[in-house]
Amino acid sequence: MTATTHLPTATILGYPRLGRRRELKRAIESYWKGQSDEAALQQTARELRASTRAHLVELGLPAAGGAVPESFSFYDQVLDATLALGAVPQRFADIAGSDLVTYFALARGDRDHQPLEMTKWFDTNYHYSVPEIDERTPFAANPAQLVAQLAEAAEQGIASRPVIVGPVTYLLLAKASDEAAAGFQPIDRLDEVVAVYGELLSALAGAGAQWVQLDEPALVSDSLPVPREQTLELVARAYTALGATADRPRILLTAPYGDASSALARLGALPVEAVQADLVRGSLPEAELASGELAAAFADTQLLAGVVDGRNIWKTDLRAAFGALERLQRAGIATAATTSNSLQHVPHDVRDETRLDAELASWLAFADQKVEQVVILARGLAEGAAAIESELAAVDAILAARAQTAGVRVDDVRTRVDAVAGADRERADEEERRAAQQALDIPELATTTIGSFPQTAEIRRARAAFGRGELGQEEYDEFLRAEIARVIRLQEEIGLDVLVHGEAERNDMVQYFAELLDGFAVTEHGWVQSYGTRATRPSILWGDVSRPAPMTVAWSAYAQSLTDRPVKGMLTGPVTILAWSFVRDDQPLADTASQVALALRDEIDDLVDAGIRIVQVDEPALRELLPLDADRQAAYLDWSVGAFRLATSGAAPGVQIHTHLCYSEFGEIIDAVDGLDADVTSIEAARSRMDVVEPLGAHGYSRGIGPGVYDIHSPRVPSVEEQQELIRIAAARIPGEQLWVNPDCGLKTRGYEETVASLTNLVHAARAVRAGA
């Protein structure tokens, strides 16, 4: 191995995987349904990989030298690593069939097996399959898929670079299996796992790989089972061992998704040939750069600068990005231009968007445009700044024009945000609110749902027909009113106490609002993988946000007109709207959040004027945006909680404000949950058997709380006894007058049959506990 052979100066860490038109999604789902066989699916996958590689080369990545990453996945990159390590949990040992059959069984479960758990990948909206490890988990290198892809690439004349989640990150993201002894931690098995990585590397070298990429985002996170300094020690240990592998490709060690600056000099000194640093979320270690310490550490190692943002869809300020590259070059460090992280979190190509405003489109860079930006920077590295001056100037001009465009800064919106005072984020005190809300006449252990009812095929058909113009506005509205009336009647029959209108009018809980607020745009093809074959189409928040007209009032008021029981008005909170959109990068998130909050505040006013007495503001993404970096967490919690309070604090004491949290562990941010100051908080809990109740009880939480007693993630109908048991667990820690009874989350993905049965049981369970059972 010669340390002087560098990676080409342009590369990316990964590329979207479902295909430009989600071809892979369709092929996999048809295979799942038994409409095609494995051979057909493998063929589609091969074609997609081949066209992706060819496309990346067309966009300017060199075909030689390992610049093109092999970032394909049938479902998830962590699951890929599980298969490559042969780390299939014992409970799946009885599965017969090909690797792919096992792979999908782990991902999705089958009749006899619960799938691996899924959880969010760092601070993104992507979910990975959590490895289950114990003392007996077998490890054995299974390089077949990696080697096959390398060979496919070689046949195309492309020397590609296999990508694998690194050993430390893999184990730190794993959980101990149910069979593990108390106290066992997956990371205890690091040395054995590293040995298997060594075998994978040897196999790749044997198959002709020049480079391999090992991703270690664990390096930037303070939210893992071990403190960050210890993660760095583990990485040092693992890569010292891997570096000594006799026959191996050159190693690119990446630290995406955050700030690895304090670890960088240490990483440079490891026996790897290249290290990538995320310079969008992170920075260069200034002192070490100035002192020459960084250059010394990187004397034999290339430092890839992740200057093009892989988390967002804005064109990168190329001049600033090139500045960072030049500084490294001047310091005598071999560098290359790359992305902050894999481009799997952005859509394919702005050129596919035919309906976007042309000016807005000119500001954007999806994956393909990001590759082009990387290629420009690489040319600057090779040929000098003058060679790319016209490209830098073009981006300067676009950014300058963007800043001046009408709608980017709206005076009225800014004046209003500037005038926000502390008092605007304060409701009346709890006592006063509790007294005023007596009028709502809500029983102890009140039953309710989270908002959405099943989105039936009929609803989706009507929405699509309306979208195509085949169904007129009048008819569509009539359809939705009938749907609302049906859902209200159903809830009364089931005996729920606090009702919802069912959200049939919403395509998505964020996009619905994005389409009605000024400052947002929506895309046609901007799909981003959320997990497996599932993708979402985040909206683009590009300008100052305001609300031209009420957004939900007509539906909620209609629902309330049909019943004497309270109907909850239903809004998506400011943090979640930001988290699930692509948000402008030209001002702090906190400022954008205030704008969204004020729009929601007006909506709440209008709902209350229309006779709504309870408003729920959902914040399922509150935990998701929590920075990986502990130093940044307090500031985040401050502005995110502040935005929620700004949205809700205009409500009079008699208006009951609810919020809803799900998808994450909230136990560790109970102070922030408390800080939201909602009168009632529903929170996902059934799947974890009420884990959150313990920290809530310990915290001395004083307002209403509804830990979910019905897991809506599966079609299984929980019995009365089962839900009763969960209510009792909660009641042991939380006083009955504070306790609400509700499912874990909305019911939109469920069918009606199971929904009615489950909610009927839920109501019976609540009544039984009320009656002292």
Ligand code: MET
């Ligand atoms: C992901 S949280 C979902 C909340 C929304 N109100 C619903 O019921 O679907």
Ligand SMILES: [Zn+2]
């Ligand atoms: Zn939810």
